Amino acid sequence: MTAFAQPTPTLNPSPKDGGMAELAQAFWEQALRWQxxxxxxxxxxxxxxxxxxxxxxxxxxxxxxxxRYRPSRPASARHATPILLVYALINRPTxxxxxxxxxxxxxxxxxxFDVYLLDWGIxxxxxxxxxxxEYTFEYLPRAxxxxxxxxxxxKINMLGYCQGGLMALxxxxxxxxxxxxNLVVLTTPVDFSKTENDIFAVxxxxxxxxxxxxxxxxxCMPEGLILHGSKMLKPVENYLTTYKVLNDKMxxxxxxxAWQALNRWTHEGQDLPGQVFRDWxxxxxxxxxxxxxxxxxxxxAASLKNITVPVLNVLAEKDHIVPFANAAxxxxxxxxxxxxxxxxxxxxxxxxxxxxxxxxLWPAIVKWLEERSL
Amino acid sequence: MSDATPETEAAESLKKMQGIWxxxxxxxxxxxxxxxxxxxxxxxxMETWMSTGGSVxxxxxxxxxxxxxxxSLPSRKxxxxxxxxxxxxxxxxxxxxxxxxxxxxYIGAMSQAMQASLSTPANTSAPAAPSxxxxxxxxxxxxxx
Numbered sequence: 001m002t003a004f005a006q007p008t009p010t011l012n013p014s015p016k017d018g019g020m021a022e023l024a025q026a027f028w029e030q031a032l033r034w035q036x037x038x039x040x041x042x043x044x045x046x047x048x049x050x051x052x053x054x055x056x057x058x059x060x061x062x063x064x065x066x067x068r069y070r071p072s073r074p075a076s077a078r079h080a081t082p083i084l085l086v087y088a089l090i091n092r093p094t095x096x097x098x099x100x101x102x103x104x105x106x107x108x109x110x111x112x113f114d115v116y117l118l119d120w121g122i123x124x125x126x127x128x129x130x131x132x133x134e135y136t137f138e139y140l141p142r143a144x145x146x147x148x149x150x151x152x153x154x155k156i157n158m159l160g161y162c163q164g165g166l167m168a169l170x171x172x173x174x175x176x177x178x179x180x181x182n183l184v185v186l187t188t189p190v191d192f193s194k195t196e197n198d199i200f201a202v203x204x205x206x207x208x209x210x211x212x213x214x215x216x217x218x219x220c221m222p223e224g225l226i227l228h229g230s231k232m233l234k235p236v237e238n239y240l241t242t243y244k245v246l247n248d249k250m251x252x253x254x255x256x257x258a259w260q261a262l263n264r265w266t267h268e269g270q271d272l273p274g275q276v277f278r279d280w281x282x283x284x285x286x287x288x289x290x291x292x293x294x295x296x297x298x299x300x301a302a303s304l305k306n307i308t309v310p311v312l313n314v315l316a317e318k319d320h321i322v323p324f325a326n327a328a329x330x331x332x333x334x335x336x337x338x339x340x341x342x343x344x345x346x347x348x349x350x351x352x353x354x355x356x357x358x359x360x361l362w363p364a365i366v367k368w369l370e371e372r373s374l
Numbered sequence: 375m376s377d378a379t380p381e382t383e384a385a386e387s388l389k390k391m392q393g394i395w396x397x398x399x400x401x402x403x404x405x406x407x408x409x410x411x412x413x414x415x416x417x418x419x420m421e422t423w424m425s426t427g428g429s430v431x432x433x434x435x436x437x438x439x440x441x442x443x444x445x446s447l448p449s450r451k452x453x454x455x456x457x458x459x460x461x462x463x464x465x466x467x468x469x470x471x472x473x474x475x476x477x478x479x480y481i482g483a484m485s486q487a488m489q490a491s492l493s494t495p496a497n498t499s500a501p502a503a504p505s506x507x508x509x510x511x512x513x514x515x516x517x518x519x
Contacts, residue, residue: 061464061465062461125454126454126458138465199408202410202412203416204413205414205417208414209420214420217428217431217432218428235404236396236399
């Protein structure tokens with residue numbers, strides 16, 4: 001790892017010692033070195049590969065795939081209850097496994113968990129009619145069954161992130177008999193009636209936004225629109241400040257790689273099936289059906305009161321995507337007596353993929369799970 | 375810092391100014407995109423786009439489909455339909471797999487129960503000595519049945 005100082009704080013000689021010409025020369029030499037070395041770090045960082053933790057494919061359905069990460073501890077030193085990670089249908093689940101040393105999967109595995117990941121896959125035009133609820137109530141239970149079969153355990157821990165958290169909640173709300181031991185949800189929207197600071201509620205206001213017409217035209221929500229939409233939530237930070245941050249980090253190869261890993265994940269998007277987007281807007285943002293117990297599938301209704309297992313609800317202090325009040329409502333909606341709300345410093349993505357994750361979010365989750373997974 | 379010089383102070387001030395400038399823009403634009411006016415403007419822009427570019431796109435799709443039909447080639451819609459049928463089959467296979475697992479588990483449990491019930495009389499009777507061939511002879515025909 002190479003590290004060197006930024007040019008500005010070490011300007012030498014000063015004008016008193018050698019005059020302006022020498023000062024300028026020293027400054028430019030150092031700035032040139034900074035940019036040259038920094039550019040080298042940046043160009044090297046393009047070689048980063050996301051999702052490197054060794055794993056085995058154990059099940060597929062359509063584009064969805066279930067992976068089991070190879071454990072780093074012998075069976076006798078592992079927790080009895082496996083953990084299933086469920087990410088959103090937007091973006092790739094590699095946020096859980098960015099790169100060695102910056103990987104939640106690696107952290108869980110080294111803490112003795114048997115880790116499984118449900119990757120929804122990259123949907124094609126043929127998947128545009130699959131609803132959010134079909135993914136939740138048809139795909140997810142099958143994946144859970146496979147985890148039980150592969151691990152030999154009687155119950156699992158489930159961890160959902162963002163939209164994946166909502167799907168995990170809906171699954172647990174629909175199937176009160178689900179083999180869950182604990183449920184962890186991260187930055188998960190649940191009560192869409194709490195619209196304070198909710199920019200999406202403004203943008204997707206039914207008075208101005210015709211979701212059916214848009215999906216009839218586009219068939220799906222293209223990844224470019226999703227990316228631009230999420231960047232426009234904080235335009236200056238996402239289009240300008242992020243590159244200033246990179247410039248400030250250019251002296252350290254490791255810091256540049258960490259930045260690049262997160263940046264690559266941000267830009268590795270995928271189209272969202274049209275029906276999923278319709279369900280998200282109409283059933284959740286407009287009608288708040290999950291919180292109201294009105295989500296139904298094959299004649300059954302999903303009631304959050306059915307969730308009686310311990311729940312860890314993690315909120316990001318500076319979440320600009322999921323409003324705080326929306327996510328924090330969970331404790332009043334579930335039937336569980338053991339609900340803990342944990343607020344972690346950072347943003348919606350930063351709490352999981354940022355460099356502070358390994359000292360803030362990840363240990364908090366592991367500690368909570370370890371107390372309940374024996 | 376004790377070794378701060380006028381130059382480093384100037385550079386730090388410059389950095390601070392840059393931060394203030396970015397924060398100012400961030401606050402202004404951040405607040406701007408949260409207003410109902412912005413939401414309304416986006417809705418109107420989309421409406422305009424859908425009634426112009428969107429309809430052209432739909433017409434193009436229709437024409438392509440007609441062309442493919444005349445050329446006896448499968449359209450995207452038809453291929454999607456085949457893909458959906460494959461997924462449905464995958465689900466049915468998955469359900470069968472689940473039922474098979476149940477059957478295997480049931481047979482395993484039954485087999486264990488039978489073994490336990492068969493071993494119970496042997497345990498209650500006096501243990502046969504290895505040299506007791508008469509006892510083995512008596513048991514063998516029963517085992518063959």
